[in-house]
Amino acid sequence: MTHNFSDRISGLKPSAIREILKYGSTPGMIAFSAGNPAPESFPVADMERISKEIFETMSTEALQYGITEGYTPLREKVRARLVSKFAAATDGDDVIIVSGGQQGIELSCKVLCNEGDTVLCEDPSFIGALNAFRSYNVNLVGVKTDEKGLIPEAFEEAVKREKNVRFLYTIPTFQNPTGITLPFERRKEIYRIAVRYGVMILEDNPYGELRFKGEDVPTFKSLDKDGAVIYCGSFSKVLSAGIRLGFVSSPKDVSQKLVVAKQVSDVHTNQFFQILANKFLEECDFDAHVASIRKLYGRKAALMREGLTASTVSVKDKVTFTDPDGGLFMWATLPSGFDVPEFAKKLLEKKVAIVPGVAFAADPKKPVAAFRLNYSTPSDDQIIKGTALLGEALCEELK
């Protein structure tokens, strides 16, 4: 039988970039291409102890169907942390548990957008989110960014120009892929513009806990007196990625719709690990745990920057690297016209994998003279060796 697929899915083709991402896991490869948290950041001993506790004292609750909104004690603890740490989760908000931050992003698009409506995003932005939006046949439009992140004027212009703009998708803190943190002044301005034009803000903050230098910048959610912000967070980078645990704080009526959409999608999030996360927050020192991850990533980021600076000294006018204050990623910018996909392919022969910038473009047909580097996955040795090889290759190409 011939299989015909929906327009929304036919348009979502596996990209050439995926091939490069695949190489990341081949033996001997130094994978600067991943987005994985460091395995040593998983609190295995605590998780094992709590698992045992759950099986022994509340196995029925952990293995039975739960409610779509999420495990109530966990929802309360996440809310409390959002309030104390990010001034997020306003009084008008409900916090629900989702199966990873990605699900919060996908459901938000599903409940807010009809086909053809416009979604704005930073250009470049996180490919997983962009593909989620594409899978609802929206008009996805990238907004210009500079070294400080999203440009408010470009945002306003896009809002005025495009039809039925439903929301702005943004990762304001330690952005993926650039590592850039949007300054507070810009956040305020963008928030004002959004409210003025009735455009919602989908704030994706999976890395917010991972600051290793500089001062915290208030979230969009902390400004949200108008019920304009849907805030997505995740346990992937501070507990475990494989357990698929995230959360959304949004105005109550939005939360209700997200719950309706989630119910038909996966009924509810894994109940066992919701209970485990709740007990972890209750019994363990979450702040100390997060502090240890921050320290780890701060060290790895510094190591990567040092390596890159040293190995690209002879071409330092032609390549720049962002200097993130947290998160997992660094962004390299090259002279316009530089063929990054070709360079990335050659680099694979040297056993170093990077992700060409075009993978993160709102319009994947435009070339992007940049690439993304990740420092959370590779070991220290791999960072040292990989940055030397990468620098050597860059010097060769740019000299």
Next chain:
Amino acid sequence: MTHNFSDRISGLKPSAIREILKYGSTPGMIAFSAGNPAPESFPVADMERISKEIFETMSTEALQYGITEGYTPLREKVRARLVSKFAAATDGDDVIIVSGGQQGIELSCKVLCNEGDTVLCEDPSFIGALNAFRSYNVNLVGVKTDEKGLIPEAFEEAVKREKNVRFLYTIPTFQNPTGITLPFERRKEIYRIAVRYGVMILEDNPYGELRFKGEDVPTFKSLDKDGAVIYCGSFSKVLSAGIRLGFVSSPKDVSQKLVVAKQVSDVHTNQFFQILANKFLEECDFDAHVASIRKLYGRKAALMREGLTASTVSVKDKVTFTDPDGGLFMWATLPSGFDVPEFAKKLLEKKVAIVPGVAFAADPKKPVAAFRLNYSTPSDDQIIKGTALLGEALCEELK
């Protein structure tokens, strides 16, 4: 800010039925309204032992991101079981892991249907699936069923009448809500019709392992020489519902699209419990475990039927109950015009909860003189007491 929602979600209103479902969990209530597996069916000791093993020997793999298709050894074991037990998973098929059977259903609709396309289903059918289809703005059309299940002639008529029929959604074995198993002759006829008209079959088989009497009936998938069937299965009823673990066997090109859709939805299914399920299949006697669940539900079903027969003897010409060979549900049919929602409300005062048939109707505006009973969730005592109270109330109304 005013929040405007997408058409697809605005149409999905929380129904009055949900209120009745909620009462199921109030203290003292005898919940014949649930769809939960019996807690004593969870193999807690084995799961605890395997969890410990995972934390001690492969914690990184279990807590790190996995691939969207699912954990490879589990995919292989599921495929092997599908082949040996259900003659399912044909050579042309790929098996992927999903976050519960519900996700397989939702993703199938997402990849196959444009808005306005037609989806056919048994009338009545599983509300979670129907709402998933509604959330993609499809034209959902119920096909007439009788005491043997879906009527092939009614199916062919609907295929000819409706526009762009993309697939038939069916639960052929121990159907939810009726408990009916579609005879093999009808399956063959429906399959032939589907192939003739290029309509796919979405076969939902979450209860297939739970036969407690009669002979196995071959699945639609076992007939699938034409790549016409998407087969969804689940670990919810044979391992644990709260861990959200299911699988889909479908033609390779369909699987690839399902993977693309799943990637933007939740990236992958909980990695820890994929590994746990794999080890359970490897190390434990799954057949013996399933046999014990079958025995449990066979006993509970018999207890419910005996209770109902005894308590409705004076109105036995006015109410009939299905006699399922497996699964979790029984279906009561009443004289046309009987106000079931009103009856269900009154019954709540007697502390017995049932689900009015209208909850399962493809067209929720048409009254349905029937209700669903579940026997897997309540205890034996509750079944005895609840069927007596239910029978008493029915006799009062029908006398």
